Amino acid sequence: MANDRIGWAVDVLSPGASERILEVGCGHGVAVTMVCDRLIDGRVVAVDRSATMIAAAKRRNARHLAAGRAEFHTAELASADFSEARFDKAFALRVGPFARGDPARELMVLARHLSPAGRLYLFHDEPSRSADDVARRLKAGVRGNAWTVEAVLKKRLDGCNVACVIALPPKPNATADEPKR
Numbered sequence: 001m002a003n004d005r006i007g008w009a010v011d012v013l014s015p016g017a018s019e020r021i022l023e024v025g026c027g028h029g030v031a032v033t034m035v036c037d038r039l040i041d042g043r044v045v046a047v048d049r050s051a052t053m054i055a056a057a058k059r060r061n062a063r064h065l066a067a068g069r070a071e072f073h074t075a076e077l078a079s080a081d082f083s084e085a086r087f088d089k090a091f092a093l094r095v096g097p098f099a100r101g102d103p104a105r106e107l108m109v110l111a112r113h114l115s116p117a118g119r120l121y122l123f124h125d126e127p128s129r130s131a132d133d134v135a136r137r138l139k140a141g142v143r144g145n146a147w148t149v150e151a152v153l154k155k156r157l158d159g160c161n162v163a164c165v166i167a168l169p170p171k172p173n174a175t176a177d178e179p180k181r
């Protein structure tokens, strides 16, 4: 397992060679590079609300972009249009809306575009918070929207207390009021 924050996240994500993967809030595109390096005929779609970050991520991943393995869009997740795309995995690293407030709109988009066996991987850390505290917030965000938490991982990396929550979208017709597992 890698012992840097992004390398560890990509190890946990464990992209399959043919998987379709969505990254939310890709920043400079460091994780996209690591994921693409593991793909054969799979594909990564990355979004970030910052056009500056998307430009930097495209520069960094020019080779993968040219090979058709990576695609980048400037968009807020909540209003992103992925057309008919279905993803095997979606992930986000240090993306605020999942750790603060209610990510209802973001999760609704993800639920629509994850394949039936799809999983969401949320990684987050904050300097003044323990991994337990960060994990609690991530779990509250997904469970409050009827997602199921499948696993919680915690690790100290690069001086950060990183938490990862792996979650499954609600079954069609489930509501946020159903009992939490």
Ligand SMILES: C[S@@+](CC[C@H](N)C(=O)[O-])C[C@H]1O[C@@H](n2cnc3c(N)ncnc32)[C@H](O)[C@@H]1O
Residues within 6 Å of the ligand: 024, 025, 026, 027, 028, 047, 048, 049, 050, 053, 075, 076, 077, 078, 092, 093, 094, 095, 096, 097
């Ligand atoms: C703290 S940076 C993390 C960048 C990268 N994931 C990493 O871990 O190094 C958060 C990134 O998420 C993007 N972001 C935040 N909220 C977003 C949203 N709702 N939709 C799309 N991108 C978002 C920001 O523009 C920023 O580039």
